Amino acid sequence: MIRTEALRVFVNVADCGNIRDAAERLFRTPSAISMTLKQLEEQLGARLFETDRKSTLTALGAEMHTIATELLRDHDRALDRIEAAATGRQGRLQLASVPSVAAELLPGLLADFLTERPGVTIELVDTDSSSVHALVAGGTVELGIAGPPDSGSGLTFTPLFRDPFRLVCRADHALADRTEPVTWDDLGGQRIISNEAASTIGAAEYRALVKSPALSARNVISLLALVRAGAGLTLLPRLATVSLGPDLRALPIADPTAQREVGVILRQSRTPTPVCGAFLDRIVRGTRDIR
Amino acid sequence: MIRTEALRVFVNVADCGNIRDAAERLFRTPSAISMTLKQLEEQLGARLFETDRKSTLTALGAEMHTIATELLRDHDRALDRIEAAATGRQGRLQLASVPSVAAELLPGLLADFLTERPGVTIELVDTDSSSVHALVAGGTVELGIAGPPDSGSGLTFTPLFRDPFRLVCRADHALADRTEPVTWDDLGGQRIISNEAASTIGAAEYRALVKSPALSARNVISLLALVRAGAGLTLLPRLATVSLGPDLRALPIADPTAQREVGVILRQSRTPTPVCGAFLDRIVRGTRDIR
DNA sequence: AGGTATACTTCAGGCAAACTGAAATTTAAT
DNA sequence: ATTAAATTTCAGTTTGCCTGAAGTATACCT
Numbered sequence: 001m002i003r004t005e006a007l008r009v010f011v012n013v014a015d016c017g018n019i020r021d022a023a024e025r026l027f028r029t030p031s032a033i034s035m036t037l038k039q040l041e042e043q044l045g046a047r048l049f050e051t052d053r054k055s056t057l058t059a060l061g062a063e064m065h066t067i068a069t070e071l072l073r074d075h076d077r078a079l080d081r082i083e084a085a086a087t088g089r090q091g092r093l094q095l096a097s098v099p100s101v102a103a104e105l106l107p108g109l110l111a112d113f114l115t116e117r118p119g120v121t122i123e124l125v126d127t128d129s130s131s132v133h134a135l136v137a138g139g140t141v142e143l144g145i146a147g148p149p150d151s152g153s154g155l156t157f158t159p160l161f162r163d164p165f166r167l168v169c170r171a172d173h174a175l176a177d178r179t180e181p182v183t184w185d186d187l188g189g190q191r192i193i194s195n196e197a198a199s200t201i202g203a204a205e206y207r208a209l210v211k212s213p214a215l216s217a218r219n220v221i222s223l224l225a226l227v228r229a230g231a232g233l234t235l236l237p238r239l240a241t242v243s244l245g246p247d248l249r250a251l252p253i254a255d256p257t258a259q260r261e262v263g264v265i266l267r268q269s270r271t272p273t274p275v276c277g278a279f280l281d282r283i284v285r286g287t288r289d290i291r
Numbered sequence: 292m293i294r295t296e297a298l299r300v301f302v303n304v305a306d307c308g309n310i311r312d313a314a315e316r317l318f319r320t321p322s323a324i325s326m327t328l329k330q331l332e333e334q335l336g337a338r339l340f341e342t343d344r345k346s347t348l349t350a351l352g353a354e355m356h357t358i359a360t361e362l363l364r365d366h367d368r369a370l371d372r373i374e375a376a377a378t379g380r381q382g383r384l385q386l387a388s389v390p391s392v393a394a395e396l397l398p399g400l401l402a403d404f405l406t407e408r409p410g411v412t413i414e415l416v417d418t419d420s421s422s423v424h425a426l427v428a429g430g431t432v433e434l435g436i437a438g439p440p441d442s443g444s445g446l447t448f449t450p451l452f453r454d455p456f457r458l459v460c461r462a463d464h465a466l467a468d469r470t471e472p473v474t475w476d477d478l479g480g481q482r483i484i485s486n487e488a489a490s491t492i493g494a495a496e497y498r499a500l501v502k503s504p505a506l507s508a509r510n511v512i513s514l515l516a517l518v519r520a521g522a523g524l525t526l527l528p529r530l531a532t533v534s535l536g537p538d539l540r541a542l543p544i545a546d547p548t549a550q551r552e553v554g555v556i557l558r559q560s561r562t563p564t565p566v567c568g569a570f571l572d573r574i575v576r577g578t579r580d581i582r
Numbered sequence: 583a584g585g586t587a588t589a590c591t592t593c594a595g596g597c598a599a600a601c602t603g604a605a606a607t608t609t610a611a612t
Numbered sequence: 613a614t615t616a617a618a619t620t621t622c623a624g625t626t627t628g629c630c631t632g633a634a635g636t637a638t639a640c641c642t
Contacts, residue, residue: 310618310620311618311619321618321619322619322620322621322622324619325619325620325621326621329620343619343620344618
């Protein structure tokens with residue numbers, strides 16, 4: 001069997017015009033090169049060089065040189081692609097995230113990641129937590145960033161950080177200038193606009209506040225528009241409130257259980273691609289301080 | 292370094308869906324396959340199969356499978372081309388020959404040769420002996436079939452057979468019905484049309500006959516046309532006379548030195564291509580009986 | 583032409599890598 | 613739970629490449 005490395009030896013000797021220089025290039029001794037060349041010629045049953053001074057190729061040698069050079073080029077290129085795919089230097093990363101993380105955390109992380117890995121392509125979908133779960137479960141997206149999924153969904157959840165809810169109200173609202181954290185009692189009689197993120201709040205007091213089907217919104221933009229319009233108040237994770245306008249306030253809440261958990265969603269028994277794995281490391285490192 | 296054979300192992304296992312079958316295909320034991328696979332995953336730093344039952348690939352494994360399959364296809368194809376070139380199964384053979392050999396001997400040999408080696412291309416030039424030498428010396432053609440070249444021309448000559456000259460005359464010529472071989476004396480007073488082949492005849496008597504610049508022709512067709520027209524007689528190698536029409540005769544010549552030597556012309560210190568080498572064998576075998 | 587330097591090949595020994603067969607472990611199935 | 617099958621691990625052997633030294637051929641120089 002003709003070894004690829006024997007062809008590489010041949011091409012190098014042909015290019016150098018002598019064994020000594022080729023040996024140096026290949027970090028071998030001349031004797032090793034000589035033996036490899038001899039073996040190659042035996043396997044082919046024909047000579048590749050005119051004399052044993054390797055300065056001139058036979059006709060077959062010249063033909064071989066063309067074919068082997070091409071072979072090695074393709075070979076090295078393919079091996080590089082494999083290497084790139086395996087180390088995550090190259091590949092496609094499809095991910096879905098809840099909007100707050102997508103807007104506040106991911107941009108910086110993704111920008112750095114792409115700069116380090118020019119061969120990587122990223123596709124980001126931002127949507128609510130349950131859609132993130134669905135996209136990961138369905139394989140549309142490899143990685144999700146959202147709250148914990150239902151058990152038995154075939155998904156794994158790796159917690160990243162916890163994020164306390166805040167009360168969002170207009171700057172001219174009665175509660176806006178409170179210095180103390182807001183209690184559930186403070187919200188008695190207020191109209192609360194429910195939303196998907198806040199629905200994970202387990203506190204019975206909150207449940208009572210949003211029990212009746214008053215008003216709810218799915219999208220953060222419309223949610224805030226409703227608050228701005230004076231339609232009511234809402235609760236949002238802290239991260240979703242960092243870029244509110246001057247006309248709105250985000251007030252801490254006294255109940256420490258009013259928080260959401262954000263983590264990474266993956267499909268069970270699906271080894272992540274190397275790109276995904278690398279980005280995962282990056283996310284964990286990038287959110288360690290928030291935890 | 293990732294070996295090509297390791298990739299072949301991987302692709303086979305992926306295709307078979309298990310190690311045992313792949314081991315059988317590759318004439319290895321399952322343990323060898325297992326170790327190669329393990330080593331490959333270590334070199335990549337990532338898993339290629341989801342479980343250690345090799346039935347499902349990871350995302351990286353699937354990507355690798357695509358790349359590696361393509362790599363192996365190209366690799367095997369290139370190696371086959373090399374093999375074909377080295378064994379003369381494929382390639383181009385450019386050869387030049389004197390017309391008599393080209394017309395009488397080569398057609399059969401070439402036809403057989405091409406049937407055995409479908410990948411081979413042949414280009415045949417037929418011209419006079421000295422042009423054959425020039426074409427070989429100039430590299431236009433790799434192999435020549437002709438008389439011996441001048442020494443010092445950088446050509447090698449391998450004798451194939453000797454071919455006695457015959458006297459060509461019209462069927463109604465006075466000499467046409469002779470039963471005895473023709474002597475130089477018989478030709479006294481006859482007009483001899485000289486030609487390149489006959490100019491190698493060394494006999495002083497013949498030299499005397501064609502000394503004065505009477506008539507000469509280069510091409511066999513025109514030479515015979517002249518004889519037919521009654522312009523004179525000529526001497527041609529026996530091989531060139533086997534297909535004369537009924538109106539011409541080819542008479543043996545008494546002088547045993549009136550013969551030409553035909554052989555193979557190659558460039559000195561140029562290793563013949565494998566196709567050429569193979570055809571050379573064929574010529575030698577095909578002309579052994581004539582010698 | 584002869585001597586010398588250079589280039590290549592050959593040889594023997596060392597060493598690393600790969601393969602085999604047996605035993606252990608893991609996984610799937612009844 | 614037990615059994616059967618598949619895979620991995622382990623130890624030992626073999627294979628084959630590489631090195632360094634010695635030998636041979638070639639080219640260059642005087």
